[in-house]
Amino acid sequence: MANALDVERLSVRFRRNVVLRNLSFSVAEGSALAVIGPNGAGKTVLFRALIDALPHDGTVRWAPGTRIGYVPQKLDIERDLPITGRDFLDAKAAVSQTPRADVGRVLDLVNLPASVAGQPIGALSGGQFQRLLLGVALMGRPTVLLFDEPTAGVDEPGQERLYEMIHRLQETEGLTLLLISHELSVVYRYAANVLCLSRESPCLGPPEEILTPERIEQLYGTPLKYHHH
Amino acid sequence: MQAAALALSVGMAVAAGLVGCFAVMRRMSLASDAMSHVALPGIGIALVFHFHPVIGGFAALVVGTLLVWDLERRTQISTETVIGVVFSLALAVGSMLATGDELVDALLGAPGTLGSWELALGLVGAAAVSVFVLTQRNRLVLALVSADIARTSGIRVARLELAYLIAFAVTVALGLRYLGVLLMGSLIIIPAATAKYLARSLDGMFAIAAVVAVTSTVAGELVAASVHRATGPVIIAIAAALFFASLALRRQPAAR
Numbered sequence: 001m002a003n004a005l006d007v008e009r010l011s012v013r014f015r016r017n018v019v020l021r022n023l024s025f026s027v028a029e030g031s032a033l034a035v036i037g038p039n040g041a042g043k044t045v046l047f048r049a050l051i052d053a054l055p056h057d058g059t060v061r062w063a064p065g066t067r068i069g070y071v072p073q074k075l076d077i078e079r080d081l082p083i084t085g086r087d088f089l090d091a092k093a094a095v096s097q098t099p100r101a102d103v104g105r106v107l108d109l110v111n112l113p114a115s116v117a118g119q120p121i122g123a124l125s126g127g128q129f130q131r132l133l134l135g136v137a138l139m140g141r142p143t144v145l146l147f148d149e150p151t152a153g154v155d156e157p158g159q160e161r162l163y164e165m166i167h168r169l170q171e172t173e174g175l176t177l178l179l180i181s182h183e184l185s186v187v188y189r190y191a192a193n194v195l196c197l198s199r200e201s202p203c204l205g206p207p208e209e210i211l212t213p214e215r216i217e218q219l220y221g222t223p224l225k226y227h228h229h
Numbered sequence: 230m231q232a233a234a235l236a237l238s239v240g241m242a243v244a245a246g247l248v249g250c251f252a253v254m255r256r257m258s259l260a261s262d263a264m265s266h267v268a269l270p271g272i273g274i275a276l277v278f279h280f281h282p283v284i285g286g287f288a289a290l291v292v293g294t295l296l297v298w299d300l301e302r303r304t305q306i307s308t309e310t311v312i313g314v315v316f317s318l319a320l321a322v323g324s325m326l327a328t329g330d331e332l333v334d335a336l337l338g339a340p341g342t343l344g345s346w347e348l349a350l351g352l353v354g355a356a357a358v359s360v361f362v363l364t365q366r367n368r369l370v371l372a373l374v375s376a377d378i379a380r381t382s383g384i385r386v387a388r389l390e391l392a393y394l395i396a397f398a399v400t401v402a403l404g405l406r407y408l409g410v411l412l413m414g415s416l417i418i419i420p421a422a423t424a425k426y427l428a429r430s431l432d433g434m435f436a437i438a439a440v441v442a443v444t445s446t447v448a449g450e451l452v453a454a455s456v457h458r459a460t461g462p463v464i465i466a467i468a469a470a471l472f473f474a475s476l477a478l479r480r481q482p483a484a485r
Contacts, residue, residue: 053376068381072375080425083254083430084431092367095379120429121374
């Protein structure tokens with residue numbers, strides 16, 4: 001199968017602080033890669049380098065015709081903006097030259113009622129806002145979804161639903177998925193490969209190889225509990 | 230001529246209201262106020278060398294804008310800080326160049342009769358700014374909510390930022406004559422702040438900001454003429470009164 005993404009010798013540094021060093025990996029089309037690692041390991045930095053939002057060394061090569069849907073971790077916006085979910089979706093539709101009619105399709109996909117989308121974005125709950133962001137990412141029919149901790153600030157049943165939704169979308173739309181997550185059970189269940197980032201040595205492989213108790217303890221510094229399904 | 234002057238006031242106010250919406254949403258309220266002061270040294274130079282003050286003011290605004298944009302990108306210092314420094318410098322240099330009555334006029338605005346080319350240029354500028362905000366609204370919204378979402382949607386964020394700042398500078402230049410460098414920033418910010426408070430959607434915000442800006446400007450010109458006061462301060466006083474009235478309006482439980 002062709003690769004959706006090839007990364008070779010990617011390095012990112014902020015002044016003298018090297019955050020990512022010589023990172024190389026590939027992601028096959030239609031597969032899911034989970035990125036794990038302790039805080040400060042450079043997970044979000046990696047994503048931002050992949051979308052060319054940060055200066056970096058090395059090469060990042062997306063397959064020709066790649067369209068990226070990006071779901072950022074948290075947004076630094078005011079709660080009282082008079083921008084509705086609908087305004088936000090319409091904006092993405094216009095910029096990605098998608099017919100407005102697609103807004104309805106996307107709202108269905110992410111299970112967000114039109115009445116909720118009509119509210120100002122600051123009035124949405126954490127879970128509703130995450131689903132809106134997912135909807136915005138899906139406008140324009142992306143081929144790749146980048147997901148930075150999709151469930152931060154969402155309660156546990158909400159998390160479960162969100163991951164189910166992402167997984168379903170990945171299968172039905174044939175998306176390639178790159179996912180940053182702290183939920184190791186989720187990673188175990190959904191990811192074909194796991195990339196673990198740490199200051200010492202990054203590792204890459206299928207979850208059953210990477211998510212061993214020894215590796216996890218080495219990576220996070222403490223034994224971590226997670227459950228297989 | 231009277232009608233053309235009125236058209237220019239209305240055009241300037243609409244442009245100010247629309248540009249202000251994104252300034253307020255981007256938390257640039259104080260920075261925008263400060264940025265308008267950057268025009269002062271340009272006006273000072275124009276007075277010294279006897280060319281049109283608005284041209285000098287506009288040139289200074291463009292230079293200031295480029296400086297702010299470039300410094301922000303290169304040093305990662307926040308826009309607020311960069312504008313704060315550039316503005317103080319501009320005010321200092323401007324006050325050295327312009328003195329006495331000239332300085333007061335530049336600071337507070339001095340409506341006189343406008344030449345036909347000034348009217349034409351002003352109308353073109355106001356139309357250009359309004360068209361920019363309305364046609365680029367979707368890009369501006371995406372970049373406002375998340376620069377990374379904007380980037381992955383194919384928007385060149387830095388370029389959009391520069392275009393917005395230039396639109397802002399043009400708007401300030403449009404109002405220099407009426408409101409002066411001290412008060413033009415307020416006509417951009419206050420109506421948009423009122424709109425942000427009252428509106429529940431982007432279209433609503435645009436509409437309210439434009440209406441408040443136009444109402445303040447036209448009413449301000451009429452009132453100022455009848456009480457023989459400078460126009461700028463009256464316009465801003467009316468805009469501020471409408472802002473405070475909006476605070477009372479929103480207190481109604483129906484607002485949410």
